[in-house]
Amino acid sequence: MTDFFEVDDIPVELRMNTRRRSRIGISISPAGHVVLDAPPSTRKEEVISLVHEHRRWLRHRLDKVQEETAHMGKLGYGPGEIIRFLGESLILEHHDSPEFIRDGHVLRAPSLDGASVRDGVRNWYRQEAQIVFSQVIDSLLHLPWLEGEIPRWRHRFMKSQWGSCSAKGMISLNTHLVRTPIRLVEYVAMHELCHLRHLNHSRRFYSLLSQHMPDWSVRSKELGRNISLLLD
Numbered sequence: 442m443t444d445f446f447e448v449d450d451i452p453v454e455l456r457m458n459t460r461r462r463s464r465i466g467i468s469i470s471p472a473g474h475v476v477l478d479a480p481p482s483t484r485k486e487e488v489i490s491l492v493h494e495h496r497r498w499l500r501h502r503l504d505k506v507q508e509e510t511a512h513m514g515k516l517g518y519g520p521g522e523i524i525r526f527l528g529e530s531l532i533l534e535h536h537d538s539p540e541f542i543r544d545g546h547v548l549r550a551p552s553l554d555g556a557s558v559r560d561g562v563r564n565w566y567r568q569e570a571q572i573v574f575s576q577v578i579d580s581l582l583h584l585p586w587l588e589g590e591i592p593r594w595r596h597r598f599m600k601s602q603w604g605s606c607s608a609k610g611m612i613s614l615n616t617h618l619v620r621t622p623i624r625l626v627e628y629v630a631m632h633e634l635c636h637l638r639h640l641n642h643s644r645r646f647y648s649l650l651s652q653h654m655p656d657w658s659v660r661s662k663e664l665g666r667n668i669s670l671l672l673d
Contacts, residue, residue: 444485444642445668447601448492451499454668455488457481465491469502474668524548524562525670526569528622533562541565563598563616570596570619577623577630584653586638603664604629606636617670625667628660 444455452474458466459481465488466478477488492499522533531548541561542549548565550558574596582589594612605613612633618626631654639646650657 445602448489449496451475451492451496451503452601453477453488453492454665455479455485456665457483467491467495467499469499470668475499475503525620526566527573527619528625533558566616566619567596570614570616573619573623573626574614574630577626578634580627581630581634584634587634592634592637604633606633606640608640610637612637620670621664621667624660625664628654628657628664631657 446453446455454470454474454476456476456478457480458478461478461480463480465480465483468476468478470476475492477491479488523530524533525531526543526548529546531543531546534547534549535551535558536542536549537551538549539551541551541564548562550561574594578591578594581587582591592612593610594614596614596616596618598617599613599615603615603618607613612630614626614629614633618629632650635646635650635653638649654660
């Protein structure tokens, strides 16, 4: 199981590792976040306390990583740049039309300045995410506890987690998910829908998740390899 959250403005990826018995491993990802490798029995409160205790050292290490990668620059939005959509690479091209148009593996964007094109691409992601996420959730309405009713959900860009489920049953999905393969969108949606039955990460939760998505752990690991998308 992989979870993403922030502690004192420090981005954290928590990985539950069945091979670990007691100690929690700490490392810094090249993508610019803290990775905690913990035994399955670890409580989230323990993790938060650990990060808080070492926050100065972790912040120093994160700053070093950012300095080392600063020369790489941020993702550009000029002609020829590559953007991701459902796991595929799309080549960004500019044209005179005021609309964004996808043509195979090409996304044609209005000829605007870089900042405006970036905003336009993000809006395009929002529109596509609404369509894709709706289709995925509709495909999961057969889950017994949903009784065929569409749950309350929304999507937005988030920097520390792929999805969440509130105590009131509101599911939030990260718009960035639309950049990953559809099987990962399905995994996060299933994960959050299971929280409508069990609002925790108990054995019953994972039993339910495994029942309806036996390969969830494989998908979770693949999702973890896409965490750099949260930094854009």
